Amino acid sequence: MTFGLTDDGFLIKRLQDIKGDLEQAIIAIWPNANVDPESVFGQLIGVFSKPHADIWEQMEKVWVSQWPSGATGVSLDYVLDYNGLTRLGKTSTVCDVALLGTTGTIISIGKQIRSATDNEVYEFRTDTEITPVGQNRIYVSVDEVVDSTVYAITIDSTVYDIDSGVGATANSIVAALVADINGDASAVVTAEHLPGDRILLVGKVSAFNTQVTSNLNWHKSGTVYAVNAGKIFAPQNTLTIIETPVTGWDDVNNFEAGIEGRDTELDAEARIRREESLQVVGAGTLPSIVARMQDDVEDVTQVRGFENRTDVVDGDGRPPHSIEIVVEGGLDEDIGNQLWLTKPAGIQTYSSSNDYYDVLDSNGDLQRMYFTRPIQVEMYVEATLTLYDEEEYPGDGDDQVAQKILNYGNTLDIGEDVIPQRFHGSIFEVPGIETIAIRLSDDGVIWQTTTYEIAASEIAVFDLTRITVISP
DSSP: OOOOOEETTEEOOHHHHHHHHHHHHHHOOOTTOOTTTTTTTHHHHHHHHHHHHHHHHHHHHHHHHTTTTOHHHHHHHHHHHHOOOOOOBOOOOOEEEEEEEOOOOOEEETOOOEEETTOEEHHHHEEEESSSSSSSSSEESSOOOOOOOOEEEEEEEEEEEEOSSOOOOOOHHHHHHHHHHEEEEEEEEEEETTTTTTTEEEESSSSEEEEEETTTEEEEEEEESSOOOOOOOOTTTOEEEEOOOTEEEEEEOOOSSBBBBBBBHHHHHHHOOOHGGGGGGTTTSSSHHHHHHHHHHTEEEEEEEEEOOOSSTTOOOTTTTEEEEEESSSSHHHHHHHHHHHHHHTTTEEEESOEEEEOOOOOEEEEEEBBOOOEEEEEEEEEEEEEEESSSTTTTTTHHHHHOOOOOOOOOOTTTTBOGGHHHHTTTTTTEEEEEEEEEESSSSSSSSSSSSTHHHEEEEOOOOGEEEOOO
């Protein structure tokens, strides 16, 4: 039999073949030699044949390393290079934080904050001034609740105010201010009522100036990045510790969960992405646009694409002959430029979240590129356990179960439904559990035990504060 490179590929010589060749070689010289495994010659053959077998196995690995299906590690990196790709490295979790302090205070590059739950450190990568002037995002919160008092926010020159009335709460004040702002069609901002009774003001087109009455607080929006790259989850209201103090900087918090970073791409993931990237040669095809958005835009963590090829508006509101790209992570500018680069001529871009970036084309004209930011659906999870009396349930078992639920929830992608039964596998890793009953809710009031459906432009988000474990 012929071993090595043949017309049919690489045929490896196995250990038994090597032993047989050595036995025949010895007998050819000493016909009466005893080559039984227990003999001296047999023992020597066993010793010498193993290194030869190792070499053959290495040669086989070299052979298969030239194909994506067989290559691993750095060999797979070389295969990716043939397609102009590189393995996706780690990215850092990015968080928008609310900064409270003296107007004019500058938090310089490299200043750090820390999570109160897992001690992860986050840093500023740009100088950030605490100021309500010329901002695109501002947070507002209630400083003090007083009945029959005017609470007012001035945005540029427009005043939005409400009278708290009798029996006011922070929630009622915030809700009334949000309704007042969003009820103004000419408002230059949109207002969002965040958990914890805070308001997020976001400029619709350009930066704006903000003033608030003394019974309200404004918080400058800043961006921090996890020092340790990788898939680190930053739940809301956890980045609260100022690690490197600055005079005039009083408080920090993340009123919203961070955008989770990414671990180094695994071999299996790289192979799949390479297959998808082959669509890139199709230029304006939807798989090509999605692949290049994922590969070429920094800090993008998830992408999904949809198209309407019909001559009428589809059931999801997409105009005729349009595409909708749902993107998590990345800068608006980078996403808009990438869309302009890859979308087919004459095809509309669409956004169900009304996000866009205006690209200046080669003719000096503005081209508005719409894309969708996934809507975060805040999931509540309740796990009711019965215990197995032949195993010991840990003293911190409830905390372990809650963390298992959080870890699984954080693996869900854009548009992926939440299926209660799929939490069970990781939960049962905690000893002492006999049965599990999972309930899901998006408001903590109405619960269901069936699959919670997530729309194509939504993503389920989880937080330990919304996970309840009930055990005996």
